[in-house]
Amino acid sequence: METITLGLFVAALVGCIATGVPTACALVVGLVLFCVYAWRAGNSARAVAAMCWHGVRPICRILGMLVLVGVLTGLWRAAGVIPAIVYYAVPLITPPLFLLMVFLLTCLVSVATGTSFGSAATMGTICVSLAAAMGVPIVAAGGAALSGAFFGDRWSPLSTSALLVADVTGTDFYGNLRRMVRTALVPFAATCAAYLVAGAVLPAAAGSLDTVGPLGSAFGLSPVVLLPPVLVFALAIFRVDILAVIAAGIISSVPLCLALQDMTMLDVARTALLGFTSAAPGLEALSGGGIASMLSAVGIVCITSAYAGVFEETRLLHGIDGMVAAFAGRVTPFAATLGISVATSMVSCNQTLAIMLTHQLSRDIVPNAEQHALDLEDSVVLVAGLVPWSIAGGVPLASMGAPVESMALAVFLYAVPLWRLACSYVRSARRRAV
Numbered sequence: 001m002e003t004i005t006l007g008l009f010v011a012a013l014v015g016c017i018a019t020g021v022p023t024a025c026a027l028v029v030g031l032v033l034f035c036v037y038a039w040r041a042g043n044s045a046r047a048v049a050a051m052c053w054h055g056v057r058p059i060c061r062i063l064g065m066l067v068l069v070g071v072l073t074g075l076w077r078a079a080g081v082i083p084a085i086v087y088y089a090v091p092l093i094t095p096p097l098f099l100l101m102v103f104l105l106t107c108l109v110s111v112a113t114g115t116s117f118g119s120a121a122t123m124g125t126i127c128v129s130l131a132a133a134m135g136v137p138i139v140a141a142g143g144a145a146l147s148g149a150f151f152g153d154r155w156s157p158l159s160t161s162a163l164l165v166a167d168v169t170g171t172d173f174y175g176n177l178r179r180m181v182r183t184a185l186v187p188f189a190a191t192c193a194a195y196l197v198a199g200a201v202l203p204a205a206a207g208s209l210d211t212v213g214p215l216g217s218a219f220g221l222s223p224v225v226l227l228p229p230v231l232v233f234a235l236a237i238f239r240v241d242i243l244a245v246i247a248a249g250i251i252s253s254v255p256l257c258l259a260l261q262d263m264t265m266l267d268v269a270r271t272a273l274l275g276f277t278s279a280a281p282g283l284e285a286l287s288g289g290g291i292a293s294m295l296s297a298v299g300i301v302c303i304t305s306a307y308a309g310v311f312e313e314t315r316l317l318h319g320i321d322g323m324v325a326a327f328a329g330r331v332t333p334f335a336a337t338l339g340i341s342v343a344t345s346m347v348s349c350n351q352t353l354a355i356m357l358t359h360q361l362s363r364d365i366v367p368n369a370e371q372h373a374l375d376l377e378d379s380v381v382l383v384a385g386l387v388p389w390s391i392a393g394g395v396p397l398a399s400m401g402a403p404v405e406s407m408a409l410a411v412f413l414y415a416v417p418l419w420r421l422a423c424s425y426v427r428s429a430r431r432r433a434v
Contacts, residue, residue, distance in 0.1 A: 002316050005037045013349055018387050023349045024296060027303045031075045034310045041314055048310070054149060055309025057300055057396075061243075062167045063301060064158055066294045068246040068273075073118055074289025076249070077276035080254035081228050085109055086123055086280060087215045090130070098136055099195040099202070102127040102144040103412070110152025114159040116385065118288060119149040121397030124286040128400045135203050142402025143409025144195055149396050150413055151188075154377055155180050157236035157245060160297065161351060161381050168359050169373040174239045177375050187415035194411045214276050218280035220260035228252040285399070297352070302355040304404040311360055318359060328365045332424040336373050337362045338417055341380035349383035351392040378420045382413045 012026040012033075031052075038048045076082050089108060093101045106127065110119035124145035131141035144236040153161055155177060162180075166173040215221065240248075250272075257263040257271070275290025311317050328336035337358065344357040358380040359372075366372045385393035388404045397406055407413075 001037065001040065001321055005033050005316065006320075007314040008332055009033055010347060013347060022390065024300060024303075024395045025347075027300060027353065034307060036314055036317065038310050038314050043314075052306035052307040053309065053314045054313065055305040055307065059164070059167050059301060059305045062163050063298055064161075065163050065243065065246065066298050067300065068243065068292055069114065069158055069160055070255070070289060070294035071272045072158070072249050072289075073113055073115065074271045074275045074291075074293070075176055075253040075268065076113070076228060077278075077286055077289050078261060078268070078271045079228070079253040080212065080221055080225040081253060081256070082109065082113065082118075082122055082223045083215045083219045083283075084223075084225045085112060085229075086126060087219075087221050090124070090126060093127075093130065095134060095199075097196070097199055098106030098131070098134065098142055098165060099144045099199040101146045102131075102141055103191065103195050106145045107151040107349050108148075110149050111156045112152070112158075112232075114152055114156035114162075116146075116149035116153035116396050117399070119152060120286050121399040124149060124396065124400040128402050132413060137202060138401070139403055140202060140409055141407050142197060142397055142430075143411070145402070146385065146393060146396055146406055147191060147412035150410070152384075154381050154416075155184065157232060157242065158249075161355065162377065163242065164301070164352065164355055165359075165373050165381065168264025168356065168374070169369050170425055171369050171373045173242055174236070175370065176229055176377065179370065180377055183374065183378055183420055184416060185411060189227045190415050190419075193410040198409075213331055214280055214282050218278070219281055222260060224363060225256050225260060227388060228256070242427055246333050254260075290410050300350060300352045304353045307353075308356055308360060317360065321364075324361050324365070324375060328362075332421075332428050333365045333371075334379070334420050334424040336365050337372075337375040338379045338383070338421060341376075341383045345380060345384045345387045345390060345392075348384075349387070349390045351381065351390075352382045353392075354380050354392075375420075378416050382416055385410065385413050387396075 007032040013023065016023050016026040035048050039045060039049060076255040078422045085108065089105045106119055106123045109123040110116060113119060123247050126142050127145050128138055131138050141205065153159055162176060163173060166176050228249050231252050232245055235245045235248055253266055257268050271290060273290055274292050275288050278284055324340060341354065343359045345354040348354040348357060353377060358376060363372055366375060384390055386407050387393065387408060393407055394404060397404055
C-alpha cells in the first residue's frame, strides 16, 4: 500500500511536469492520496484531519512571515528601494569583472530581499540584458546570477527558506545564520575566483548602461530610499525578533512611498495586497511582491506541512526510513543528507517540499538539531535550484531570460555542498585514525 501511494504521487508530479500543469496541483493530489492512505490504515476522518493540523500548526508563524515578506517586497519595489540598489550597483560593472560583478550584485539584492525569484527578476534580468549587449555568453551570466540569487535565498535575515528550516528543526534562526557563514566562506571565495577567471577568458565589450537609465526617471532615487534595508540589517545584527524586523522594513518604506514616489495610502494598501506594477516601459521586471505573490508559497507550505503530519503519524515512509538508515551507515551524515536532498529535489519539483521531505527522512541521522539545520541549508536549499524541471531554479532562469543550461555554471550551488561533503569525509577519516 505504501509503495502504491508513493508511486501514484510521483506519477502525479511527473504528469504535471510533462503537461505543464502547475506542480501545486500534484501536491493537492498527493495530500488526497496520503489522507486516503491514513484513512485506509484504520484512522477515522477526524483523526486524519488532526494529523494534517498537527503538521500545519507548528508552522503558523512561518505563514505569517511569508505574508509579511510579500508585503515588504511589494512596498520596497514601490518605494524605490530595490530600483535604487539596481540603479547604483549596475554602473559598477566593467567588462573584465563582468561575471564576478553579476554574482556579487545579485548576492547583494538577494540578501536584501531574501528571495531568489525577486533577485533574478530584478538584478538578474538587467545583468543578463547587459551580457547580451556586451557579448558575454548569456548562459554564463545566467549561472552567475542564479548563484547570487541563491546566496541570499540561503543566507538573509529575510530568507523564507532559512525561516522554514529554522521552524521545522526547532532551531534559533539567527544562530543558523551565524553557522552558515562559517560553511560558506571557502565556497564563496572559490565562486568569486571562478567567475573572475571566467570573466578574463570570456569575450566582453564595453556595453551601454542605458538599461538602468529609465529607473532614474521612473522613481525618486534619493539615497534615503536605502534606509529600510539598512534598518533591517541593523535590527538583525541585534537579533531582534524576525517578525519585528520585517515589520520595521515595511513601516519604514511607507513614508518613502508617500513622500518620494507620490503614492497615496490607497496605492500603498493596494501594493501591499496585490504587489507593485511598473507602468514604465522596459521596467516590467520590477513588478511583483505583495500578499498575492505569496499565496502560492503559503499554500505549498501548508500542504507539505500537512504531509509531515501524516508521515509522522503513519508508517508511510517506514520503508524509505530503513533505506536511509542503511545508507547513512555507509557514508557520513552529511553525505546521507545530501543524497536524500538530491532525490527529494528531483521528485518534489520545488524547494519547500524538498526541504520538508529531506527533514523528515534525515532528521534521525544527526541527533543535534543545529547541525541538522546546517546540513539542510548546505544541501537541499541549494540542490533544489539545480534540478532543471524544478521551479526552484527554472523560474528564476526563465524570468532572467537565461537558458536552463545556466544551472551548470551556477558555481555557488555546487561549491557549498561539495565543500561540506569534503569536510565531512576529512573529519570522518580523522576520527577513524584516532
